[in-house]
Amino acid sequence: MNSHKLSQWAAVAVLAAATALILAVLAFIVFFVLEKGLPQISLGFLLDRPRNMGKEGGIGPAIVGTLLLSLLAIAVALPLGVGTAIYLSEYTRESRLTKAIRFGTDCLAGIPSIIFGLFGYIFFVTTLRLGWSLIAGALTLAIMILPTLIRTSEEAIRAVPRSWREVSLSLGATRWETVRKVVLPNALPGILTGVMLSFGRSIGETAAVIYTAGSSFRLPRGAFDSVRTLAVHFYILAREGLSTEKAYGTAAVLVIAVLAVNATTYALMNRFIRRRSR
Amino acid sequence: MSGVHRPGGDRSRGEPASPRAGAAAATGDAAAAPRPKVEVRGLRVSFYGEEAIKGISLDIHERRILGIIGPAGSAKTTFLRALDRMNELSEGCRTEGQVLIDGADVYGPGVDPVALRKRVGMVFAMPMPLPLSIYENVVYGTRLKGTAAKSASELDELVEACLRSAFLWDEVKDRLGSSGLKLSGGQQQRLCLARTLAVNPEIILLDEPCSGLDPISTAKIEEALANLKERHTIVLVTNNTKQAARASDETAFFLMGELVELGSTASIFTNPKDRRTEDYVTGRFG
Amino acid sequence: MNLGSDRLAPRLLLAVACTTMLCLLVIALFIFKEGLPFMVKVGLGDFLLSSDWRPDSGHFGILPMIVSSLWVTFGALLIGAPLGIAGAVFLAEFAPQGLMRVVKPAIELLSGIPSVVYGFIGVMVLAPFIRSAAGGPGLSILAAAIVLGVMILPTVMAIAIDALRSVPQSYREGALALGATKWQSVRMVVLVAARSGLLAGVILGMGRAIGETMAVIMVAGNAVKMPLSALDSARTLTANIALEMGYATGMHRQALFATGIVLFLVIMILNGLAGAALKRGSLKRRARGR
Numbered sequence: 001m002n003s004h005k006l007s008q009w010a011a012v013a014v015l016a017a018a019t020a021l022i023l024a025v026l027a028f029i030v031f032f033v034l035e036k037g038l039p040q041i042s043l044g045f046l047l048d049r050p051r052n053m054g055k056e057g058g059i060g061p062a063i064v065g066t067l068l069l070s071l072l073a074i075a076v077a078l079p080l081g082v083g084t085a086i087y088l089s090e091y092t093r094e095s096r097l098t099k100a101i102r103f104g105t106d107c108l109a110g111i112p113s114i115i116f117g118l119f120g121y122i123f124f125v126t127t128l129r130l131g132w133s134l135i136a137g138a139l140t141l142a143i144m145i146l147p148t149l150i151r152t153s154e155e156a157i158r159a160v161p162r163s164w165r166e167v168s169l170s171l172g173a174t175r176w177e178t179v180r181k182v183v184l185p186n187a188l189p190g191i192l193t194g195v196m197l198s199f200g201r202s203i204g205e206t207a208a209v210i211y212t213a214g215s216s217f218r219l220p221r222g223a224f225d226s227v228r229t230l231a232v233h234f235y236i237l238a239r240e241g242l243s244t245e246k247a248y249g250t251a252a253v254l255v256i257a258v259l260a261v262n263a264t265t266y267a268l269m270n271r272f273i274r275r276r277s278r
Numbered sequence: 279m280s281g282v283h284r285p286g287g288d289r290s291r292g293e294p295a296s297p298r299a300g301a302a303a304a305t306g307d308a309a310a311a312p313r314p315k316v317e318v319r320g321l322r323v324s325f326y327g328e329e330a331i332k333g334i335s336l337d338i339h340e341r342r343i344l345g346i347i348g349p350a351g352s353a354k355t356t357f358l359r360a361l362d363r364m365n366e367l368s369e370g371c372r373t374e375g376q377v378l379i380d381g382a383d384v385y386g387p388g389v390d391p392v393a394l395r396k397r398v399g400m401v402f403a404m405p406m407p408l409p410l411s412i413y414e415n416v417v418y419g420t421r422l423k424g425t426a427a428k429s430a431s432e433l434d435e436l437v438e439a440c441l442r443s444a445f446l447w448d449e450v451k452d453r454l455g456s457s458g459l460k461l462s463g464g465q466q467q468r469l470c471l472a473r474t475l476a477v478n479p480e481i482i483l484l485d486e487p488c489s490g491l492d493p494i495s496t497a498k499i500e501e502a503l504a505n506l507k508e509r510h511t512i513v514l515v516t517n518n519t520k521q522a523a524r525a526s527d528e529t530a531f532f533l534m535g536e537l538v539e540l541g542s543t544a545s546i547f548t549n550p551k552d553r554r555t556e557d558y559v560t561g562r563f564g
Numbered sequence: 565m566n567l568g569s570d571r572l573a574p575r576l577l578l579a580v581a582c583t584t585m586l587c588l589l590v591i592a593l594f595i596f597k598e599g600l601p602f603m604v605k606v607g608l609g610d611f612l613l614s615s616d617w618r619p620d621s622g623h624f625g626i627l628p629m630i631v632s633s634l635w636v637t638f639g640a641l642l643i644g645a646p647l648g649i650a651g652a653v654f655l656a657e658f659a660p661q662g663l664m665r666v667v668k669p670a671i672e673l674l675s676g677i678p679s680v681v682y683g684f685i686g687v688m689v690l691a692p693f694i695r696s697a698a699g700g701p702g703l704s705i706l707a708a709a710i711v712l713g714v715m716i717l718p719t720v721m722a723i724a725i726d727a728l729r730s731v732p733q734s735y736r737e738g739a740l741a742l743g744a745t746k747w748q749s750v751r752m753v754v755l756v757a758a759r760s761g762l763l764a765g766v767i768l769g770m771g772r773a774i775g776e777t778m779a780v781i782m783v784a785g786n787a788v789k790m791p792l793s794a795l796d797s798a799r800t801l802t803a804n805i806a807l808e809m810g811y812a813t814g815m816h817r818q819a820l821f822a823t824g825i826v827l828f829l830v831i832m833i834l835n836g837l838a839g840a841a842l843k844r845g846s847l848k849r850r851a852r853g854r
Binding site: 004005007008011012014015016018019021022023025026029030032033079080083084086087088091092100101104105106107108110111112113114115116117118119121122123127143146147150174175176177179200201203204205206207211231234235238239244247251254255258259261262266 | 570573574576577578580581582583584585587588590591594595598646647648650651653654655658659667669670671672673674676677678679680681682683684685687688689714717721745746747748751768771774775776777778781782802805806809820821824827828831832834835839
């Protein structure tokens with residue numbers, strides 16, 4: 001028995017070491033970026049526009065561009081995603097059609113972002129003549145976050161107890177009234193979690209955005225203006241070797257943004273769980 | 279939405295006129311035998327081809343309490359849910375036969391199940407308050423499309439009246455805004471009864487409403503039903519033969535999806551005609 | 565909102581629900597429309613098997629890129645899969661419950677960090693380290709494999725944890741009741757039972773690695789030649805598309821779209837395999853009456 005215990009201790013030690021290594025890598029990434037980048041961040045940095053190709057100045061327009069792009073993408077994808085989720089869970093049972101819809105969603109989720117970039121370029125920018133613009137980028141991004149929104153919305157909707165629907169229907173409500181008054185309000189925290197997840201993902205998206213929204217320095221004045229997002233700005237700074245300090249600063253802003261989004265998502269998810277166990 | 283209906287014979291179409299008028303006509307017509315409120319003719323219900331209800335016909339008279347007893351698996355709940363077309367919510371369900379309410383088949387073409395369920399209320403076996411305040415629970419049904427709008431004071435009165443009818447008012451009158459989920463099991467079930475009463479259904483269906491409840495809550499619900507039968511028609515499914523003996527005017531004995539015997543409660547319990555009925559009520563099986 | 569006695573709502577929602585399929589179809593349509601004619605013209609053999617990529621003079625062989633992608637992906641799997649599964653096993657089977665609640669968010673944070681940041685750290689920290697420790701330009705397949713390996717950790721771990729958690733407790737108890745140690749029960753029973761799910765996680769991680777663009781562009785070096793060692797600079801399929809898309813025209817551009825088709829198909833196949841693996845796992849369990 002002793003050798004078995006020994007091999008167990010050895011195995012657990014290896015596994016724990018692996019986990020510790022993973023966490024160490026994460027810690028390294030976060031602290032390294034923050035250590036080098038935080039000194040760069042000032043109010044001026046956040047609000048000013050890039051000067052001299054980004055070697056000086058700040059990242060203000062990039063922040064604005066990122067926010068506008070993400071919010072617009074969510075505004076387009078959310079009704080589609082929630083609508084699909086409602087349809088799949090409330091109005092139909094498993095059939096060839098629902099299997100096809102799920103298959104389409106899964107495929108969409110697996111497509112790499114560069115292909116979305118290709119598609120967005122050839123379809124939105126060129127064929128639909130939207131040009132490199134906020135709207136082309138937002139529409140492309142919307143398709144990319146759609147599968148996540150559908151999945152999380154459906155989970156949230158299915159988590160609403162079936163009995164509540166039965167009660168509502170037995171009192172003479174239509175299915176849509178039941179969805180509107182009972183299902184959606186109670187699925188909201190879960191749906192919002194999906195929104196936060198998608199928001200986080202869209203912040204870091206680069207390949208698809210460069211080829212659809214372009215990389216203009218200026219603040220967009222309309223939906224058809226090109227915008228530069230934080231990730232794109234950072235990529236250009238880093239790749240062209242323009243300014244290491246500004247690059248670190250931008251990276252730090254990105255990492256902090258992701259931290260904030262994740263923290264909010266967790267707060268939302270906990271509220272969701274707490275509500276359900278009431 | 280997956281239920282399919284095959285009408286069994288000829289029947290009158292469309293919805294009856296104002297429900298209260300139907301009831302008034304019945305009361306005024308005391309001399310001649312009043313038409314039963316509900317007439318079930320040849321009801322068959324199957325799920326994915328397996329028959330659960332194998333041809334049941336019976337009458338339910340107005341302003342009486344019909345108790346339905348029988349061992350588990352006799353399709354008592356399925357029968358109840360056939361009366362307000364709730365079986366259609368289950369996949370693979372097929373219904374044949376007729377259910378006439380005030381002479382009109384509720385399975386006829388053009389009959390809206392949503393409107394039907396406003397006339398036929400249901401209290402489920404497990405207490406199921408909605409995740410809303412006590413007040414909001416009770417008024418939920420009054421805010422649906424197709425119900426008359428009520429003013430705030432009318433709603434307040436309605437809430438009090440319904441909670442009183444369910445013998446719950448005194449216990450919750452000071453905390454109508456608190457969540458319905460925080461009540462005890464017996465209180466929750468009475469809340470569900472009040473909620474059903476708020477839409478003033480002509481027929482109230484109760485599916486083993488007191489299973490798992492303490493004797494005091496059970497007594498309160500039974501007392502509420504005794505009062506309610508003055509203005510509503512009540513069908514009470516129960517696993518507890520003693521409750522049927524206490525609470526119902528007439529009793530039906532179901533066995534494996536068939537109606538074995540139907541008669542006044544007294545005769546069913548003291549002088550049953552069918553051997554199986556006698557075996558069940560005396561406890562030889564169950 | 566009055567929606568016509570509940571008949572308008574389902575129809576509207578059905579239309580909405582079909583948008584994902586519509587999007588997929590349109591994407592496939594346009595990618596194929598741009599790339600398929602090229603494949604037909606140049607021929608699959610020349611396209612996929614020639615190492616000659618000189619678009620200016622009409623040579624479009626992407627073999628070096630295919631090989632580079634394979635090397636990088638394989639390397640990423642070598643690093644990310646064992647690490648991810650080991651971490652998952654530790655968290656799901658041996659660590660106290662509270663640890664999972666702290667570590668899982670941390671892993672999700674890892675997956676939220678933008679790929680460009682990963683690439684940047686690779687350039688600033690990893691590449692110089694490789695150059696000084698092992699030689700070569702530093703920006704290499706090895707660097708890309710390490711960076712990608714870390715990037716696919718969250719994917720592999722998340723699916724692995726789910727797969728391990730869904731193994732019924734009775735399996736573990738059965739092994740323990742026969743006198744096995746915890747490690748033995750995990751090794752001989754749980755891992756075996758969860759292997760379809762673990763495989764699915766690895767396959768999906770592979771898909772992610774193949775499709776990754778930005779991080780790879782920054783650390784792999786992007787030389788258009790057949791890589792002969794892990795320290796060589798290399799250009800993957802994704803990097804090729806992203807780097808040349810900006811100025812490609814005519815046949816050149818079509819060649820990039822054709823590369824996109826190859827990527828698209830490979831990832832569809834991988835996703836299909838992962839899905840099949842997941843289904844096999846749950847089917848087997850259902851057959852046993854779980």
